[in-house]
Every structure is written in structure tokens, then in C-alpha cells.
Amino acid sequence: MRLPVPSEISLGEDNFRRWQQQAKALLNNALLLPAADPALIAAATRINPQDKTSSEQWRLQLWQPLDLYLYKPVTLRQDAVNAVILLHDHGAEFRIGKDKWLPPGLSDQPELVSQWQQKYFDGVAIAELLRAQGYLVLLADAPGFGARGPLQYSEQQQLAANLQAQGLSLAGLMAREDEAAAAFLARQPGVNGIAAVGFSMGGFRAWQLAALSADVDAAVSVGWFNSLRFLREPDNNFSRGQTAFYLIHPGLYRQLDLTDIAALSAPKPLLFLHGTEDPLMPLHQVELAFKRIQLRYRQCGASGPMLRVAKGQGHRFGQSLQQQMLQWLADLQLPVAGCNN
Numbered sequence: 001m002r003l004p005v006p007s008e009i010s011l012g013e014d015n016f017r018r019w020q021q022q023a024k025a026l027l028n029n030a031l032l033l034p035a036a037d038p039a040l041i042a043a044a045t046r047i048n049p050q051d052k053t054s055s056e057q058w059r060l061q062l063w064q065p066l067d068l069y070l071y072k073p074v075t076l077r078q079d080a081v082n083a084v085i086l087l088h089d090h091g092a093e094f095r096i097g098k099d100k101w102l103p104p105g106l107s108d109q110p111e112l113v114s115q116w117q118q119k120y121f122d123g124v125a126i127a128e129l130l131r132a133q134g135y136l137v138l139l140a141d142a143p144g145f146g147a148r149g150p151l152q153y154s155e156q157q158q159l160a161a162n163l164q165a166q167g168l169s170l171a172g173l174m175a176r177e178d179e180a181a182a183a184f185l186a187r188q189p190g191v192n193g194i195a196a197v198g199f200s201m202g203g204f205r206a207w208q209l210a211a212l213s214a215d216v217d218a219a220v221s222v223g224w225f226n227s228l229r230f231l232r233e234p235d236n237n238f239s240r241g242q243t244a245f246y247l248i249h250p251g252l253y254r255q256l257d258l259t260d261i262a263a264l265s266a267p268k269p270l271l272f273l274h275g276t277e278d279p280l281m282p283l284h285q286v287e288l289a290f291k292r293i294q295l296r297y298r299q300c301g302a303s304g305p306m307l308r309v310a311k312g313q314g315h316r317f318g319q320s321l322q323q324q325m326l327q328w329l330a331d332l333q334l335p336v337a338g339c340n341n
């Protein structure tokens with residue numbers, strides 16, 4: 001049975017700020033968890049207080065312990081955005097999460113990390129790429145990945161079912177943890193502004209976090225943006241079960257399309273990076289979805305998001321897109337908060 005698509009539902013488009021306020025309330029309610037208490041963020045404890053290396057590990061005592069990893073530059077840059085929260089992909093590889101971004105030598109599975117980076121990042125450790133440019137980088141494992149797993153592929157549904165039995169959702173837990181991580185990063189000395197950067201599922205997490213968190217000022221999404229209509233087609237992301245539970249908020253998509261959720265970020269700068277040969281997110285469908293978020297940004301009276309494409313590239317975050325990310329971050333000028341209408 002074909003389900004209705006909420007792409008034409010209006011929440012008051014004559015006044016974008018009113019629509020944005022209503023839609024943000026829908027998003028927050030759909031997460032089924034409240035935002036983390038700021039006191040818990042402030043009470044984060046450092047796990048390796050005597051370690052003098054560039055890495056620090058911190059623990060937040062949230063609904064379950066969440067370990068955060070700060071990857072620190074030699075000298076913190078002083079631009080409008082000088083901190084990045086890196087949000088890892090899914091890829092059906094649960095043995096590593098945050099390590100997908102880090103130099104292989106910092107992982108206890110260096111060969112697996114190296115293989116992953118060769119396959120998806122042209123052999124580049126993107127956390128190190130950003131650190132070398134002076135960014136403070138924050139990383140964490142999503143539920144079920146790395147030190148918080150590893151799950152087997154078939155166990156995702158079991159995890160989601162157990163959370164639902166408690167009135168929670170896997171997608172909501174991951175979103176609230178990302179929000180808490182951003183709040184922690186915003187408290188670090190010298191941080192001027194934060195960009196969320198993610199690949200594949202992490203790309204979804206990046207623009208979702210920009211919509212959700214007041215601490216995130218911009219987002220770069222690589223290889224994950226589309227409309228609900230496309231994703232609900234047979235064999236696409238939202239019709240498969242398993243992995244879909246990381247992405248689906250109960251009831252929310254009856255009222256908001258994914259393009260609407262991304263548009264809740266307005267007027268924050270957003271950069272979408274895609275390959276022309278991406279089989280998971282076909283460029284034609286991405287471009288159709290991108291037009292909808294452009295419309296929302298115009299209703300806000302804000303400069304639109306940007307879409308950049310790498311010719312011949314598949315579902316990857318290769319060096320050409322990495323360089324576009326670096327240039328975009330370096331050039332960022334943050335807008336005055338709020339929309340014009």
C-alpha cells in the first residue's frame with residue numbers, strides 16, 4: 001500500500017518563523033526523549049586526565065554512558081567556525097564507528113580502519129585532515145557501533161524493538177546523543193562556532209543536528225539527502241527495516257518531509273555534497289529534494305543552502321569533496337540568528 005507523503009502539508013508557510021516553531025516542536029516530540037539536562041553536560045568527566053596527547057576522552061552520564069573523544073589541534077583556528085563534530089556512517093560495519101574518521105594508528109583495529117578509509121575517503125583520515133587545519137574535532141560512537149557494540153546486522157531490529165518497548169526509539173536516542181555531544185563541544189575553551197559534518201547516515205545526522213541544536217551553526221552532509229517519497233519506494237532506505245530504525249522517528253513523517261526537517265536549520269548555512277554516480281542517493285532525486293529546501297530558505301529570507309557535485313563519484317567522500325568541504329568551512333560567514341519573516 002502506498003503511504004501518503006507529507007510534502008504538500010502546510011504549517012503556515014505565509015509566516016516561516018511560525019511554521020519553523022511548530023515544526024521544531026513536532027521534531028522534538030517525535031524523539032521521545034527530552035534534551036539532556038545541561039547539568040549533565042557540565043558534569044562530564046575526563047577519562048584520561050594525565051594523557052598529554054592530542055586526544056582526550058570524556059564521559060557523559062546520559063540515559064546510558066556516552067564517551068566523547070576530542071581530537072585537538074596544535075593551534076586552534078580563530079574563524080567563525082573552528083570546531084567540528086564528525087558523525088560517522090552506518091555502512092553495515094558495526095565494529096568501528098568514530099574510528100572511521102581517525103588515523104588507523106589510533107584504533108585498535110587499524111587494518112579495518114585503513115580499508116574503510118581507502119574504500120570511502122580515498123585513504124584520508126578526515127579527523128586528521130580537519131585537525132591539521134586547526135579545527136577542534138569531536139567524535140563518538142553511535143549506539144551499537146564500535147565500543148558500544150558491535151551489533152550484528154540482524155540485531156538492529158531487536159535493539160529498536162527493546163527501545164520501543166520502553167517508549168523510546170533508536171533514531172531518537174541517536175539524535176539526542178548527537179545534540180548532547182554538540183552541547184559539550186560548545187563548552188570547550190576557544191570554540192567560536194560548530195559545524196556538524198557527516199557521511200552517509202552521518203550526513204542525515206548532520207543536517208538533523210543543525211535543525212535540532214542551537215549549538216550547531218552549520219552542517220555539511222555528504223551522500224545522504226532525499227525526499228520521503230523516494231526513500232519509501234521498494235528496496236530504498238525506509239522500506240527495509242533494520243538500518244531504517246536509526247532514521248525513522250515514529251509518527252513524524254506523517255507531518256514533515258525530510259526536506260522540511262533539514263529546512264528547520266534556516267538560516268544556518270548547509271552544504272550538501274554528492275557524487276553523480278551514487279546508487280543510494282541518485283542525483284536527480286537529490287536535486288528535486290534540494291529544490292524544496294531552497295524554497296523553505298527563501299521563505300525564511302535567508303541565503304539558500306549549497307549543493308556541490310563530484311562528477312563520476314559514487315557513494316563516497318573522496319578528496320575532491322573533502323577539499324570543497326574545507327574551502328566552504330574556511331569561507332563561512334554566519335548569519336544573524338532568525339528569519340526575516
